[in-house]
Amino acid sequence: MDADSPLARWQNRSELPLFAASLVYLAAYAVHVLDPSLPAGWHLALKSLIGLTWALFLADYVVRLRLSGARFGPRYVRHHVLDTLVVLLPLLRPLRMVEVYQVVQRNREQPRLSLYARVIAYAGSTALLLGFSGALAVYQQERGAPGSTIRTFGDSVWWACSTLTTVGYGDVTPVTPGGRAIAAVLMVVGLALLGAVTGSFSSWLLQVFTREDEKPPAR
Template sequence: MPGMADIQARERWERHTQGPLLLLSVLFAVAYAVPIVRPDVAPWIKDACRAVEWGVWAVFAVDYAVRLWLSPRRWRFVRRQPLALLAVLLPLLQPLRLLRLVSALLLVGQRARLASRVRVTTYVAGSCAGLLVFGSLAVLEVERDAPEGNIATLGDAVWWSFTTMTTVGYGDLAPTTGVGRLLAVGLMLSGIALLGVVTANIAAWFIARFDEEDAVEQRQTAALEALTAEVRALRTEVAELREGRAAPGDPGAGPASGTAGHLSSPRS
């Protein structure tokens, strides 16, 4: 079937490109962080970081195009992965570094979910770490030069991101720009969602353990019932064998005594 062959080809492509794309996402993170953490770096370093960002985005865009081309039902592929398409198109709408950041996070998340070996706990932990790091860098970029901003260092940004993601919100640090507040809303919603996933995962783990214990008890109970039934059957069989041996003994006793009497009559 041509469709099955195309699906297998797409799966092979996704399997072979999973590792390299994740490495490129790490490279993107470094290129995004360097100009923010060190704003006084040489201009050529900033240009190189910007080129790396656009290069990584271009690789992810090519990856999406190849996966779309290898899909037998292309429109179905687009409808099932709207975030991937949005991530590819976002940087084209306006050349902002923040949009490239959002698109890279979406693309990495899409490809990470394709890995069958990535467990939920690992994915959630990676998502929390990624949101914490990128949220801190993004808010530091937009709030550092704000006239009334109070998030001026990386430490302040990390502390603000952590308290925002955990929905604690001490209020000692807060964004003052529109983009910064949008980032705060995104971090709060993401933090609530991830905490919900963690809670659900822990609850599912406990439920699974309880189900396993119940299944073990049910198997043990079934084994005991089967063993009891087998013992009863053996007892019944033994009783029947005893009765069968005793029944032929009574008729045989008569002929034996009769023979003895017949033999003794001639002597008399």
């Protein structure tokens, strides 16, 4: 994509504000889920804020589609899976942190981190945000379900940690269809993030040891 194209200019201008909007979305959703004792008016305001930020994500998707010059259809969705996914499931918007990092680099011209540092930083921050988002979503689905073992938000956080790290103790598990669908997404993401971090760390170690082996012996 041309750096001076209308689409590139839109991405440079919108990515950071939309990332801030995603944090607002997450905060509003967290308060709505974690504090059911709030007055009905507060919950209505939180739902309105959630809907407003989601509308911003949808508007961004439409603008990107128009500026790309493409027609919406299966082919466009296949080439923009992540963009489509975060509109349908806004809690997955942390997956766009790579684009946020690239925009910051272009706008501020800061020194780039090494490849290994970038992968580990991205995977770590994404895991934290997605783990928190997944824990919230599962807690909302499971807390009142018959036979559920996820009764508190602490239970949900513990479950999210064991799922993202692919440990899967099985002491707490979702029983609702919605909770299991969220679990499936977290399992896939957890495998991808764990593989990225492990591969980058192993590659870095090999590079370090190779440099050490190539050094001439001390006299």
